[in-house]
Amino acid sequence: MRRPALAPLCPALAPLCLALALLWLAPAFTGDASASQPPRASLTGIERQVMCVTCKIPLNVAESPQADRERAFIRELIDGGLDEAQIKHALVGQYGSTVLALPPASGFDLTVYLVPAAVVAALAALLATLLVRWRRRGEGPAEAAEEAPPLSASDASRLEADLSRFD
Amino acid sequence: MKRRILPVIAALAGAGLVALLIYGVSHQAASRTLDERVASGHYPPAPNAATELPILGGDGKSSLAALRGKVVVLNFWASWCRPCEQEAPLLQRTQARLHQMDGTVLGVADLDNTPDSRRFVRHYHLSYPNLRDTTGEFAHFYGTDQLPESFVIDRRGRIVAISRGEIDESFLNHALALARSA
Numbered sequence: 001m002r003r004p005a006l007a008p009l010c011p012a013l014a015p016l017c018l019a020l021a022l023l024w025l026a027p028a029f030t031g032d033a034s035a036s037q038p039p040r041a042s043l044t045g046i047e048r049q050v051m052c053v054t055c056k057i058p059l060n061v062a063e064s065p066q067a068d069r070e071r072a073f074i075r076e077l078i079d080g081g082l083d084e085a086q087i088k089h090a091l092v093g094q095y096g097s098t099v100l101a102l103p104p105a106s107g108f109d110l111t112v113y114l115v116p117a118a119v120v121a122a123l124a125a126l127l128a129t130l131l132v133r134w135r136r137r138g139e140g141p142a143e144a145a146e147e148a149p150p151l152s153a154s155d156a157s158r159l160e161a162d163l164s165r166f167d
Numbered sequence: 168m169k170r171r172i173l174p175v176i177a178a179l180a181g182a183g184l185v186a187l188l189i190y191g192v193s194h195q196a197a198s199r200t201l202d203e204r205v206a207s208g209h210y211p212p213a214p215n216a217a218t219e220l221p222i223l224g225g226d227g228k229s230s231l232a233a234l235r236g237k238v239v240v241l242n243f244w245a246s247w248c249r250p251c252e253q254e255a256p257l258l259q260r261t262q263a264r265l266h267q268m269d270g271t272v273l274g275v276a277d278l279d280n281t282p283d284s285r286r287f288v289r290h291y292h293l294s295y296p297n298l299r300d301t302t303g304e305f306a307h308f309y310g311t312d313q314l315p316e317s318f319v320i321d322r323r324g325r326i327v328a329i330s331r332g333e334i335d336e337s338f339l340n341h342a343l344a345l346a347r348s349a
Binding site: 054065066068069070072076092093095096097098111115118122124126129130 | 173177180187245246247248250278279280281282283301302303304344
């Protein structure tokens with residue numbers, strides 16, 4: 001039985017693999033609780049995910065007194081130690097679900113998700129149909145030649161005579 | 168027949184998208200139907216008066232309908248809005264006047280966070296009840312698209328005067344006289 005070509009490398013790579021595995025598992029062994037906790041929320045991260053509720057534009061591009069109040073409110077929540085999900089939950093409690101840039105997938109808001117998917121599906125179907133038609137059109141003349149009506153006896157004999165002159 | 172199916176489906180899909188767009192735009196736009204009816208003297212009933220909203224600075228909910236039989240100055244405001252700050256002392260003075268005639272100012276904090284709204288109420292010593300419109304839907308029924316806006320409602324629950332913008336003494340005197348006589 002032949003040994004695999006990479007087999008001689010295994011003893012050399014083993015310490016490296018072990019070291020990488022230990023590095024990966026280190027937080028679990030050291031009891032580092034922060035590794036299992038969600039990352040600390042940031043204002044810029046949340047700004048991208050929520051709306052200025054009166055100006056109806058994303059908070060990260062909104063410049064208005066309402067937007068400033070929303071930012072201040074988010075900062076207070078971040079300082080209070082809340083994570084991103086908790087902050088978004090608190091924002092919904094204060095301003096309703098319209099504060100979220102991506103609304104919940106229920107009720108009329110479901111159209112936000114369904115319409116783009118339906119448009120993409122419709123375009124894909126249209127493209128597929130057009131491709132099939134285009135291919136058929138490409139094959140068209142050959143089929144037409146195959147299905148051409150048979151020649152009459154006089155035309156056939158004339159064609160034979162013409163062809164024999166080229167032989 | 169088969170060749171016609173694709174254009175028909177495409178046309179239907181296009182029409183559906185246009186209908187969706189029209190619905191979205193009309194749903195977002197503020198209605199001025201109330202203003203037209205008030206201007207013509209056909210005082211409309213206050214829309215969605217039974218909608219229950221959370222009480223600012225308290226537990227539970229309340230509604231405009233709970234004040235039926237009283238003259239009500241319904242005022243939409245937000246703590247970040249400068250004209251709302253300007254008119255707050257006038258509204259508080261009006262509350263004192265209305266209290267004597269069994270009426271009230273009813274504030275509705277529109278899309279404003281609770282801590283800021285509470286600070287606003289404390290700062291201007293507002294003694295009238297305030298509710299929170301956390302989704303903006305209640306304000307939407309009144310065609311509210313700028314703050315502050317005020318609606319004077321008579322004892323029968325009809326809107327007799329509208330101010331889209333900061334109110335002043337003369338508007339209130341005229342509107343309250345209308346509400347009492349209506």
